[in-house]
Amino acid sequence: MSNGVAANGASDETHTASQRYLSTRGNDSGLSFEEVVLKGLASDGGLYIPEEVPIASQWESWKDLSFVDLAFNVLSLYISPSELPAEDLKDIIRRSYSTFRSDDVTPLIHLQGNIHLLELFHGPTFAFKDVALQFLGNLFEYFLVRRNEGKTGRDRYHLTVVGATSGDTGSAAIYGLRGKKDVSVFMLHPKGRVSPIQELQMTTVLDANVHNLAVTGNFDNCQDIVKALFADPDINSTHKLGAVNSINWARILAQTVYYFYSYFSLARQQPDSFKVGDKVRFSVPSGNFGDILAGYFAYRMGLPVDKLVIATNENDILDRFWKTGRYEKKPAYGSAAKGGIESDGVQAHEDGVKETLSPAMDILVSSNFERLLWYLAYEFAASAGMDDEWNKKQAGQEVSAWLSSLKTKGGFGPVYKDVLESARRTFESERVSDPETLDTIRSVYREVGYVLDPHTAVGVEAARRSAARLNGANTPIISLSTAHPAKFAGAVTLALKDEPGFEFDSKVLPPEFVGLDKKEKRVREVANDWKAVRDLVKEEVEEELKGQR
Numbered sequence: 001m002s003n004g005v006a007a008n009g010a011s012d013e014t015h016t017a018s019q020r021y022l023s024t025r026g027n028d029s030g031l032s033f034e035e036v037v038l039k040g041l042a043s044d045g046g047l048y049i050p051e052e053v054p055i056a057s058q059w060e061s062w063k064d065l066s067f068v069d070l071a072f073n074v075l076s077l078y079i080s081p082s083e084l085p086a087e088d089l090k091d092i093i094r095r096s097y098s099t100f101r102s103d104d105v106t107p108l109i110h111l112q113g114n115i116h117l118l119e120l121f122h123g124p125t126f127a128f129k130d131v132a133l134q135f136l137g138n139l140f141e142y143f144l145v146r147r148n149e150g151k152t153g154r155d156r157y158h159l160t161v162v163g164a165t166s167g168d169t170g171s172a173a174i175y176g177l178r179g180k181k182d183v184s185v186f187m188l189h190p191k192g193r194v195s196p197i198q199e200l201q202m203t204t205v206l207d208a209n210v211h212n213l214a215v216t217g218n219f220d221n222c223q224d225i226v227k228a229l230f231a232d233p234d235i236n237s238t239h240k241l242g243a244v245n246s247i248n249w250a251r252i253l254a255q256t257v258y259y260f261y262s263y264f265s266l267a268r269q270q271p272d273s274f275k276v277g278d279k280v281r282f283s284v285p286s287g288n289f290g291d292i293l294a295g296y297f298a299y300r301m302g303l304p305v306d307k308l309v310i311a312t313n314e315n316d317i318l319d320r321f322w323k324t325g326r327y328e329k330k331p332a333y334g335s336a337a338k339g340g341i342e343s344d345g346v347q348a349h350e351d352g353v354k355e356t357l358s359p360a361m362d363i364l365v366s367s368n369f370e371r372l373l374w375y376l377a378y379e380f381a382a383s384a385g386m387d388d389e390w391n392k393k394q395a396g397q398e399v400s401a402w403l404s405s406l407k408t409k410g411g412f413g414p415v416y417k418d419v420l421e422s423a424r425r426t427f428e429s430e431r432v433s434d435p436e437t438l439d440t441i442r443s444v445y446r447e448v449g450y451v452l453d454p455h456t457a458v459g460v461e462a463a464r465r466s467a468a469r470l471n472g473a474n475t476p477i478i479s480l481s482t483a484h485p486a487k488f489a490g491a492v493t494l495a496l497k498d499e500p501g502f503e504f505d506s507k508v509l510p511p512e513f514v515g516l517d518k519k520e521k522r523v524r525e526v527a528n529d530w531k532a533v534r535d536l537v538k539e540e541v542e543e544e545l546k547g548q549r
């Protein structure tokens, strides 16, 4: 519980309910934005969410705002000016998006039929993660400069960021934090399971505060190590840990902006057929469930969303939940997760994670799903007609029980019928196999000459299936393009190598990637053992600080 005083000394009275935060597991509440950003994960193991989601009553008047001004309006609803003055927040936002290669930051283009593509890859590392991680990097810096004013040596607040990546968060976090004072970054990636370009983007950054760790395991092992470190009293007593994964609330918050922005882009681009107030669908390639969850917050704030379409690859825990109401690491029925080659050629490891052509989504358990579960449990509790405090307490207890069953038994469910129905009202889900991903890359290239990355292709195929269910209705679908195709040369080349005139280097490769493989690299291998990682983190931070102090 907070003591009623925000981290910078401002009293809680200056915060609205949407600017204070509680944990999804129910044992931590009343925190300020700065506290949740710096802590990352709640002390009870839960994830932070706002005590109330603000209704953006003026949202329609935001139609013609620039990305930066729109971001300011959205973020201000969640951040009290008493802890981050408006001018400072504006400056952080402006600097964060000045690094993007497009003036629109996240441009929307028409793909085909009623499907539009939201290009989220115009930031420094060519993936959607830059939208949140450029902002988070500057936010960390702002809070650290303020906390460290007048302090020297060991008195300075030094943040030790530990993150897990299946490829994209890693480089985006590294580019957001490289060279920043008072912060060290440790990125854990599954050795040999990220694309060659993703690996080079991370390991060729040689700033002293950047530490790449290649873990002999899968992405979930990396994510579990990060969670174990956050839960460990030892490292927590000596180091201040920070999170850059989407467990950090600031990641989700920053991503809500492009749901509004793309909606308004559509209204500006299609004034005759689409008006502000009309409904839209979003199709989102999903793994850790952070990106689509941002869309859910935009929806709860008042954006007219018809459906949020979850698009998974063959690591389909989310799709199975929407189909069965059970959230299970390994399906009780069906073929997956035994190891060896499956009928469609996908490698399934002993651990149950399948190696697909969209590796950033090769995830067994989606960490942000916990945040949605809280809202589903909260709504279910609210139907009993008790007061809000009771509803929140019930939601925290229900989420804790579900998550404990996931940990001890590998799953939970089926959830109550009403809970599943509520999830199905807002979301649809689709599972897209590797052959379908390749077909989608190929057919889009043939039909409109556009090259999709494999993650985006998973989203576009799900969007096409969703469009087929519209039965002639005109609802537009915005499909999120989460990465530049050059990051996934293997899949793109596999799909397009026989297309007349297609040539990867001239059609796809941006100059920024040329010569990356010739650069010096720095990476350390480490076993899938959180204690070994803890010791390494301590050792490397000590070494880094010696050089500074």
Ligand SMILES: Cc1ncc(COP(=O)(O)O)c(C=O)c1O
Binding pocket: 127, 128, 167, 168, 169, 246, 285, 286, 287, 288, 289, 290, 291, 292, 360, 361, 455, 456, 482, 483
């Ligand atoms: C390119 C790409 N697409 C989609 C995803 C899935 O997004 P999320 O984990 O937020 O569901 C990721 C990884 O997070 C990614 O890197």
Ligand SMILES: N[C@@H](CCOP(=O)(O)O)C(=O)O
Binding pocket: 164, 165, 166, 167, 168, 169, 170, 244, 245, 246, 247, 287, 288, 290, 360, 361, 367
């Ligand atoms: N796909 C991600 C996995 C980590 O997800 P996050 O959004 O929680 O940081 C990646 O590319 O690293």
